[in-house]
Amino acid sequence: MLFALCSIANTKSTKGSLPTMKVFLYYEDNDDKSLHKTLKITLPKSWKSGPISKLLDQFVESYNSSEQGSKHTLVAEDLHLATQSTDEDKNDDEIRFSLLPCDAILTEVIDDREAVYIRHGASKTIAEIKQEKQTEEARKKEELAKTVPCVHFGCKNRFDPTSSVRPVCTYHKSPPVFHETAKFWSCCPHKKAYDWEEFQSIPGCKRGFCTDVKEENASSKSFLGGMDLRESTEVTKLKSIDDFNASQAAGGSEAAPVLERLKKVFEEIGIEKELFEQVLDGIKKEVGDAEDEATILNLTTESLGAKLKTAMKAIAVDHLRIK
Numbered sequence: 001m002l003f004a005l006c007s008i009a010n011t012k013s014t015k016g017s018l019p020t021m022k023v024f025l026y027y028e029d030n031d032d033k034s035l036h037k038t039l040k041i042t043l044p045k046s047w048k049s050g051p052i053s054k055l056l057d058q059f060v061e062s063y064n065s066s067e068q069g070s071k072h073t074l075v076a077e078d079l080h081l082a083t084q085s086t087d088e089d090k091n092d093d094e095i096r097f098s099l100l101p102c103d104a105i106l107t108e109v110i111d112d113r114e115a116v117y118i119r120h121g122a123s124k125t126i127a128e129i130k131q132e133k134q135t136e137e138a139r140k141k142e143e144l145a146k147t148v149p150c151v152h153f154g155c156k157n158r159f160d161p162t163s164s165v166r167p168v169c170t171y172h173k174s175p176p177v178f179h180e181t182a183k184f185w186s187c188c189p190h191k192k193a194y195d196w197e198e199f200q201s202i203p204g205c206k207r208g209f210c211t212d213v214k215e216e217n218a219s220s221k222s223f224l225g226g227m228d229l230r231e232s233t234e235v236t237k238l239k240s241i242d243d244f245n246a247s248q249a250a251g252g253s254e255a256a257p258v259l260e261r262l263k264k265v266f267e268e269i270g271i272e273k274e275l276f277e278q279v280l281d282g283i284k285k286e287v288g289d290a291e292d293e294a295t296i297l298n299l300t301t302e303s304l305g306a307k308l309k310t311a312m313k314a315i316a317v318d319h320l321r322i323k
Helices: 002-010 053-064 067-071 126-146 196-200 226-231 241-249 255-268 273-287 293-320
Strands: 022-027 037-042 079-085 096-099 114-120 168-171 176-179 182-185 188-193 206-209
Touching: 022 053, 037 053, 053 067, 053 079, 053 114, 096 114, 182 196, 188 196, 255 273, 255 293, 273 293
Parallel strands: 022 114
Antiparallel strands: 022 037, 079 096, 079 114, 168 206, 176 182, 182 188
16 A cells, blocks of 8 residues: 555656645554554555554554564554644753544644654543543643632742642842843842743742742732832842943952942042052952952952041041041
């Protein structure tokens, strides 16, 4: 029968006939790779408007008459056809198989030259798949009605409020901030993200048990924006691109951009850059050795701040007569 199909495919198409369509069939659902088989079929015109079950029957007939079939017989009733897909919502490269209903019209579910896989497990009709989906949706809806979401920021758990056992959750103390393209948690402002998936992967800073009761001191807002940033003293000011680059160049030190800005301000009031850098080098030696550049800069900035504060007090006492 396979040879008959090939001869039909090689026949020149007549005017007005449908274009030639090929399908690649793969049987790889077996740990023994010697039993795997690939088959390319050129479809007769009459098959294109028929059910895809014809593809499965044709493959089983070809397989069982081959060398692999002499070692391992396939039964069409115990198999189904499927296509491969990846789940974009889960953001991974794991291959998943989507079952094709056995009574679906071939050209409605399969494209020309598409890869189709023969998988173990009985086929299902469109009606059966629809019924299973409805049953699963009803189950999820019923389960959803019995559970409540955890009110902790960043926790995605749902739980049964009548149960005495609550699931453990890792969550954030304060609400998220969405400002321009940046996304971060107001309790962890140093961990910023610029796309939703990256933001969702930021780990919580607290650990506890799920609850449906908000804490007394919890924020009444579900998220914060630009207006909240300007009004709040708890959320760290967003870094500019220059600040971000300076911080990255210094191993992630938050002090690096502060020192860069301070150097420019000092130059504007007449303190040479060379003098500023000499002072920094001297303070770096005072703070001693540290494991990384970021730590050295942070300690240096703290020491410089303390020295400047002392100097400013001395100036105030001398010129403003503050006692």
